[in-house]
Amino acid sequence: MNLDIRTPIGLLFLSLGGLLVIYGFFSDPGIYFRSLNININLWWGLALLVFGGIMTYFGRRKTKLRPSSTP
Amino acid sequence: MTTTLAWIDYLIMLIYLAFVLGIGFALKKFMKTSEDFFLSGRSIPAWVAGLAFISANLGAQEVIGMAASGAKYGIATSHFYWLGAIPAMVFVGIFMMPFYYGSRAHSVPEYLRLRFDEKTRGLNAITFAAMTVLSSGISMLAMAKLIVVLHIFDAPFASLGLSSEWIFHASIVLSAVIVLGYVYLGGLTSAIYNEVLQFFLIVAGFLPLVLLGLKNVGGWDGLRHSLPTGFTHAWVGMSQASTNPLGVEVFGLAMGLGFVLSFGYWCTDFLVVQRAMAADSMTSARRTPLIAAIPKMFFPFLVIMPGLIAIALPAVQEAAAQPGKAATATSWPSKGLIPAEAEKDPKTGEMVPKYLRQAGSDEPLLDANGQKQYAYDYNLAIPNMLLHYFPTGMLGLGLTALLASFMSGMAGNITAFNTVGTYDIYKAYINRSGTDRHYIWIGQLATLFGTIVSIAAAYAAAQFNNIMDALQLVFGFVNAPLFATFLLGMFWKRTTGHGAFFGLLSGTAAAAIFQSLTLPAGAGPGIKGGWLANLHTFPSEMAQNFWLAIFAWTTCFLVTIAVSLFTKAREDKDLVGLVYSLTEKPREDHLSWYKRPLALGIVVLIMTAALNLIFY
Secondary structure (H helix, E strand, O other): OOOOOHHHHHHHHHHHHHHHHHHHHHOOHHHHHOOOOOOHHHHHHHHHHHHHHHHHHHHHHHHHHOOOOOO | OOOOOOHHHHHHHHHHHHHHHHHHHHHHOOOOOHHHHHHHHHOEOHHHHHHHHHHOOOOHHHHHHHHHHHHHHHHHHHHHHHOOOHHHHHHHHHHHHHHHHHOOOOOHHHHHHHHOOHHHHHHHHHHHHHHHHHHHHHHHHHHHHHHHHOOOOHHHHHHOOOOOOHHHHHHHHHHHHHHHHHHHHHHHHHHHHHHHHHHHHHHHHHHHHHHHHHHHHOHHHHHHHOOOHHHHOOOOOOOOHHHOOOOOOHHHHHHHHHHHHHHHHHHHOHHHHHHHHOEOOHHHHHHHHHHHHHHHHHHHHHHHHHHHHHHHOOOOOOOOOOOOOOOOOOOOOEEOOEEEOEEEOOOOOOEEEOEOEOOOOOOEOEOOOOOEOEOEOHHHHHHHHHHHHOOOOHHHHHHHHHHHHHHHHHHHHHHHHHHHHHHHHHHHHOOOOOOHHHHHHHHHHHHHHHHHHHHHHHHHHHHOHHHHHHHHHHHHHHHOOHHHHHHHHHHOOOOOHHHHHHHHHHHHHHHHHHHHHEEEOOOOOEOOEOOOOOOEEEOOHHHHHHHHHHHHHHHHHHHHHHHHHHOOOOOHHHHOOOOHHHOOOOOOOOOOHHHOHHHHHHHHHHHHHHHHHHOO
16 A cells, blocks of 8 residues: 555644644643643643654655655 | 534544545555455565454444453453453464465355355354445444434534434444445545544544543552452453452353354454454465554553443543433432433433333342442443543544544454455355456455445344344354364364264254354343243343354364264365365574464463463
């Protein structure tokens, strides 16, 4: 297969993480009474961004090095 | 109930759906041959196949059901993982995959034809195909019900001016169209890729839930102190049925769940085996279930723990979804976050909390303090946890994870159905000599057909609950003996086709007879059993189920041996690659140790044993 699954997974998590981080910055702090007053959108969004970045990096690196082979 | 879904929650769901369908479109151009469509061209790397292997099983029953069971029975639910899955996954990887992958069969029923004969394959193919569409229908129904209970689509429907009655139908059609879309376009590869994506999404949605919940109740120690002791130990009290929440004694548990049911599912069910058959090499195929076993053994923390946390919390009324009445109900009984089920009061016609009754009467069953005991709706454990802890934003992610789990379960069933439907039913009995293109087309048609039948099954299940229960019961009878047939077929070359076929039939018959003569405690004759006579009463439904499996398996095992000895065996040369003693052992000395299936299997078993010791 020519599509490395890590790339779409990485892109999905980058977009979801980015969205949550931005929302976490601008949202009303009052909504975080549910999550024990932790800004879970911001922190978990950051975690998703890191994971998405790692997946995208490995997905793209492999595509560049060996266009159509499998490990 | 106060669901605070905002635009961001819907945006997260939309992004997820766009990616799911996008993967299908991106893969469409690679679907050139029928091998591509049904077996991903046998090109999937081991880690991808491994994550798809557990994700395909991670449907509605898993996520909602395991949390419910955690809330009901406690950490003992993890036996369904540590005892009821891991050993079988190690066995299928090390011992059975060489025959599935090595025989070049396209499906598990096709292996049965190569090893035995046409009638054994036909029996397995037809029951399996019926079962997959039924389970995908049940998944669909569960998802639609949940969407209605959680009011997920209420706001968009209201803003479009549509009646909220349509939400249920729209949910069914929407889930069906999405799964149909990506399987139709990209075949098995699309299903597998989406299963991997869904796996990560499920972890991303549920892990913060468990972390927040644990922090809230004071960590594992805090959780232990706020629950009865039996709930935080997996093995204490297992020696007798009466001293543990499952109502099963250790032999029934180990043999029934740990051996017959677990090996019957993980080693013979094409739904999961198909993922390994799509792997890019024999070693990858063997590593698939072993790689899958590692996240699998930690899944109790993700899906059972929320159930435990839900009952450990003080009763919270306003955040809980209540099945019967609006949130204004002041004194609806609940256990932590889990509300009592609703039932209609025959006198007033109002929805009231359902309480447990004494056997054979309408009198309430009272506890030691003279209080009514209620029937709790444990299936709401996960949904109510999400609503309790997640603010807008994360709530969207949590609900998306829930939808992802429903869809991966559904797609798993649909891909298994289209392959068996095409290779083992259409190609075997209707048209043997079609072109390769023709079979891709039939596969797509089977995908469409399977989805339509699933929708019909979902509506049938919504209308007639008993019919579905009865069907599932019958499938249970068919499945219980299956592993005996595979075990004998793979490891005893003398086993014959007649032996396998009649062994399976008598195993199924034995299961039906067993069920008709026994009952679980507290049930009357009917769907639960005992419709001929009641010779034995089991302490729980689970115990009855485990012993039924043991009984059916043993019958099939003995009858298969007996019939095989009286019928003519096949010649050795016909069984090369199909039977253990006549197949060359795969060579793996060139691989580094952690890539060798046997070494990986031993590591997995040691880790599982350690988890059992920690949570004994």
